[in-house]
Each structure stands twice: as structure tokens, then as C-alpha cells.
Amino acid sequence: MAVDLDAVGRTLSPIHLRSVVESTARLNIWQGSVRSGKTVASLLRFLMAVATAPSSGRVLLFGKTRESVNRNVFAVLTDPALFGPLARLVKYNPGAPTGTILGREVDVLGANDAKAEPKVRGMTLCLAYGDELTTIPEVFFTQVLARLSVRGAKLFGTTNPDAPNHWLRRKYLLRAGELNLRTWQSTLDDNPHLDPQYVADLKREYVGLWYKRFILGRWVQAEGAVFDMWDEDRHVVPMLPRIDRWISLGIDYGTRNATAALILGVGEDGRLYLTHEWRHDPAIARRQLTDAGLSRELRRWLADIEVPGTQCLKGLNPEWTVVDPAAASLRLQLHEDGMTPALADNAVLDGIRLMSSLLGNDQVKVHKSCQGLIDEIPGYSWDDKAAERGEDAPIKADDHSIDAARYAIKTPEVLWRPMLRRAVDLAA
Incomplete structure (x- = not known):
């Protein structure tokens, strides 16, 4: 395969050019920050490996899901700005079990959990590419390595950093000296082709752990507080501005625990506001509500809310009602009662990361009436036992309003994101 070295030189930084040359080990892993260029470098090397791979054995691409492989791998490989005419030699239909790269059929697998491991059994691999390796179950990764049995077989993969006790770091990256493994670490500043404004914005958007x-x-x-940037004096407001758009109602469902609901709106100042909160806690009320009772009380609460900025207008009807994925019975009840509930996005870490960024950049405020949320946030902490296993997980306690807020914010992000002003604008 002929490679245009001038084009490569314009695309890759020195560290990544070096990685393409040096990645001759059995295991080759690019690690580092987001948008550091590791994906392009690893995929260039993968293309070169596909072109010279032995005819015996299969070629495997894997990631958390086939959708993520399509988004993170095939979308990059088919970009002519990056790979020129080679991009035309990559074919893949989203969701398909196989694709074609440089005329060779390749297998595409998702490894969402440990149950995916049997998918690899029986394969004989000469080449594998893993996308975001820290999201892959260890048992799946181990089985892939066992299947790389063709002489000269290699694995190429990428990852963002995770917990220091994560199995990938502890069992592989830290043992690079004793394993047939090469690894390269890069940051945003190693990618010279990013727009400086984009880099500055990205650095503002991530806070704390992220x-x-x-x-x-x-x-x-x-470790410690999940929302370590939380400051009640800074994030809680006594009055709401004019709300230009009522985005969502987020509902966290409980039977013996509290059920909580919060409303999200976009203010005239380009910030998000958690404006109103409703809670039913059986331990405090000394009675449980059925799904019909919860639906009735929620609808009554919405109808009685005085709309901020008006003299006598009552009743709010947010565009989305997003409900706890575990609350199938409540969603059905709300639907029967004339509402249109949607399944909330319950990607916990993604939601926490998004809320952290918004809080850190003063892009979300909480009205003083949302007392349940205000009480919960300071004590919401990371689980030390999970961290010892190399996992990120908050302690599941006193988080009902937090979950409702997370649903309200994360699920309809596509609606409010274009209306949000940048942190630098808000600070002006």
C-alpha cells in the first residue's frame, strides 16, 4: 500500500508519526486525552497492517457497540480529508456484522458486557482493532488476545484514561516492559491541527476528574464528592430570569424510596435553569402512592405552577417528559393519563460528566425552591469500593433529585445545546 508521506505529515504530530513506525509489537495501544490524534494515528497503522496481513485468519474490529465502531472507526476511515483515495476502499453499513477494508472482509463486534465474550470464541485472528478499550469487558479482551494466534498477529487499540486500578492499565499498560506491548501517550496539545478556539472551549468544558x-x-x-465544583452561593439563585424555553421534566421513580421530578428551562441569559421540584417520599409522607396516584399528583403540581414572569398564568407543559428507565409502569400510567413520557438517558457517567461541566462553567443554575436537589448534591460521593475494582460509580443513596436532574439535562441535550452560551460569554 502506497502512503502519501506528505499528507501523513500534515495530519499527524511527531509523536504519532513515531508511533506509526514503532507499532510493531503484538499489542499496540494509543492512550491519552480526547482529540489528541491517537485515533487517526492508530487507524493509519491499522490500514497498513490490513494491507500486509496474512491471508489466513480473520480481521476483527470491536468496540462497546457496533454503533460506536461505526462512529469512531469507520467514519474516520472513510474521510477523504484524512486518508485520501484509501477512504474509497473502506465499506461498511451501520450495524452490519462485517465490512470491507482494502478489499478484505472484516468482522465487526460490539462488546457491551461480559456476555459478548462467546462471540469471539472459535475465531482465528490475524489482526484486531479495539476502539476505546477501557469500555470493553476484560473477559472479552482476554478472549480476543487468545484468538490472535496467526503468526505475526497484532492488536491495535485506543483508550482514554480511566481509573488507575482499571484492568487495562494494571494488567497490561503497566506491564509493557515484560509484555510484547508498545504504548504511546498524547494530549490535546499534541494535535497541532485543532482550531485554538476549539481547544480553549474544550478545556473549559471539562472540569475536575474529567x-x-x-x-x-x-x-x-x-474520589470524594462527585460534584466537587458545587457552591451553593454560586449555583443557587433566589429568582428566575425569563425562561425562553421549557425543555423537560425529569422524573426519578421510587416505590419505597422517594419519587422526584425537576423541570429544566433555558433562560434569556443563555443558561440552563432547574426551576421547580416535586417530591414524594413515603418515609416522610407516611404513605405510598400508586402509579395512578403519582401521575395524578404530578399533573396537579404542573397545572398549579405559577409561570415565572407572568401575573396570573398557571401551568407548565415542558416539551419533554423523561422518566426513569426502570419505571415502565409509571410511563404507561402517564401515557394513559394523556402525557407523552419518553425513556430517560440513564448513562450515569455521561450524565454526571455533563452536569459537572455545566456547573463548572456556570451554565446551569438551580432555583432555591429545588430543596431536595440542593440537599443531595453536597453529599453525593464516589464509591471507594468500586474505585478499588477500577470502576467509577457513585454511592447509590440520597440521589433521587440528582437522578431526576440528570435525566432532565442529559436526555434532551440536542434541544438546549444550540441555545447555550459559551462560558466565556457568560462571564463577560
């Missing part, structure tokens, strides 16, 4: 991992590229542990 800044250390995704901007600085460090393997650091989640």
Missing part, C-alpha cells in the same frame, strides 16, 4: 482524564490524559481515581 479534566484530569480527558484533557491532561491522566489515570486518576474518582
Whole structure:
């Protein structure tokens, strides 16, 4: 395969050019911050390996899901700005079990959990590419390595840093000297082709734990308060501005625990506001409500809310009602009662990261009436036992309003994101 070295030189930084040359080990892993250029470098090397791979054995691409492989791998490989005419030699239909790269059929697998491991059994691999390796179950990764049995077989992969006790770091990256493994670490500043304004914005958007991992590229542990940037004096407001758009109602469901609901709006100042809160806690009320009772009380509460900025207008009807994924019975009840509930996005870490960034950049405020949320946030902490296993997880206690807020914010992000003003504008 002929490679245009001038084009490569314009695309890759020196560290990544070096990695393409040096990645001759059995295991080759690019690690570092987001947008540091590791994906392009690893995929260039992968293309070169596909072109020279032995005819015996299969070629495997894997990631958390086939969708993520399509988004993070095939979308990059088919970009002519990056790979020129080679991009035309990559074919893949999203969701398909196979694709074609440089005329060779390749297998595409998702490894969402440990149950995916049997998918690899029986394969004989000459080449594998893994996208975001820290999201892959260890048992799946181990099985892939066992299947790389063709002489000269290699694995190429990328990852952002995670917890320092993560199995990938502890069992592989830290043992590079004793394993047939090469690894390269890079940061945002190693990618000279990014727009400086984009880099500055990205560095502002990540805060705390996420800044250390995704901007600085460090393997650091989640410990202490989840929202360590929270400051009641800074984030809680006594009055609401004019709300230009009522985005969502987020509902966290409980039977013996509290059910909580929060409303999210976009203010005239280009910030998000958590404006109103409703809670039913059986331990405090000394009675449980059925799904019909919860639906009735929620609808009554919405109808009685005095709309901020008006003299006598009552009743709010947010564009989205997003409900706890575990609350199938409540969603059905709300639907029967004339509402249109949607399944909330319950990607916990993604939601926490988004809320952290918004809080850190003063892009979300909480009205003083949302007392349940205000009470919960300071004590919301990372689980030390999970951290010892190399996992990030908050302690599941006193988080009902937090979960409702997370649903309200994360699920309809596509609606409010274009209306949000940048942190630098808000500070002006």
C-alpha cells in the first residue's frame, strides 16, 4: 500500500508519526486525552497492517457497540480529508456484522458486557482493532488476545484514561516492559491541527476528574464528592430570569424510596435553569402512592405552577417528559393519563460528566425552591469500593433529585445545546 508521506505529515504530530513506525509489537495501544490524534494515528497503522496481513485468519474490529465502531472507526476511515483515495476502499453499513477494508472482509463486534465474550470464541485472528478499550469487558479482551494466534498477529487499540486500578492499565499498560506491548501517550496539545478556539472551549468544558482524564490524559481515581465544583452561593439563585424555553421534566421513580421530578428551562441569559421540584417520599409522607396516584399528583403540581414572569398564568407543559428507565409502569400510567413520557438517558457517567461541566462553567443554575436537589448534591460521593475494582460509580443513596436532574439535562441535550452560551460569554 502506497502512503502519501506528505499528507501523513500534515495530519499527524511527531509523536504519532513515531508511533506509526514503532507499532510493531503484538499489542499496540494509543492512550491519552480526547482529540489528541491517537485515533487517526492508530487507524493509519491499522490500514497498513490490513494491507500486509496474512491471508489466513480473520480481521476483527470491536468496540462497546457496533454503533460506536461505526462512529469512531469507520467514519474516520472513510474521510477523504484524512486518508485520501484509501477512504474509497473502506465499506461498511451501520450495524452490519462485517465490512470491507482494502478489499478484505472484516468482522465487526460490539462488546457491551461480559456476555459478548462467546462471540469471539472459535475465531482465528490475524489482526484486531479495539476502539476505546477501557469500555470493553476484560473477559472479552482476554478472549480476543487468545484468538490472535496467526503468526505475526497484532492488536491495535485506543483508550482514554480511566481509573488507575482499571484492568487495562494494571494488567497490561503497566506491564509493557515484560509484555510484547508498545504504548504511546498524547494530549490535546499534541494535535497541532485543532482550531485554538476549539481547544480553549474544550478545556473549559471539562472540569475536575474529567479534566484530569480527558484533557491532561491522566489515570486518576474518582474520589470524594462527585460534584466537587458545587457552591451553593454560586449555583443557587433566589429568582428566575425569563425562561425562553421549557425543555423537560425529569422524573426519578421510587416505590419505597422517594419519587422526584425537576423541570429544566433555558433562560434569556443563555443558561440552563432547574426551576421547580416535586417530591414524594413515603418515609416522610407516611404513605405510598400508586402509579395512578403519582401521575395524578404530578399533573396537579404542573397545572398549579405559577409561570415565572407572568401575573396570573398557571401551568407548565415542558416539551419533554423523561422518566426513569426502570419505571415502565409509571410511563404507561402517564401515557394513559394523556402525557407523552419518553425513556430517560440513564448513562450515569455521561450524565454526571455533563452536569459537572455545566456547573463548572456556570451554565446551569438551580432555583432555591429545588430543596431536595440542593440537599443531595453536597453529599453525593464516589464509591471507594468500586474505585478499588477500577470502576467509577457513585454511592447509590440520597440521589433521587440528582437522578431526576440528570435525566432532565442529559436526555434532551440536542434541544438546549444550540441555545447555550459559551462560558466565556457568560462571564463577560
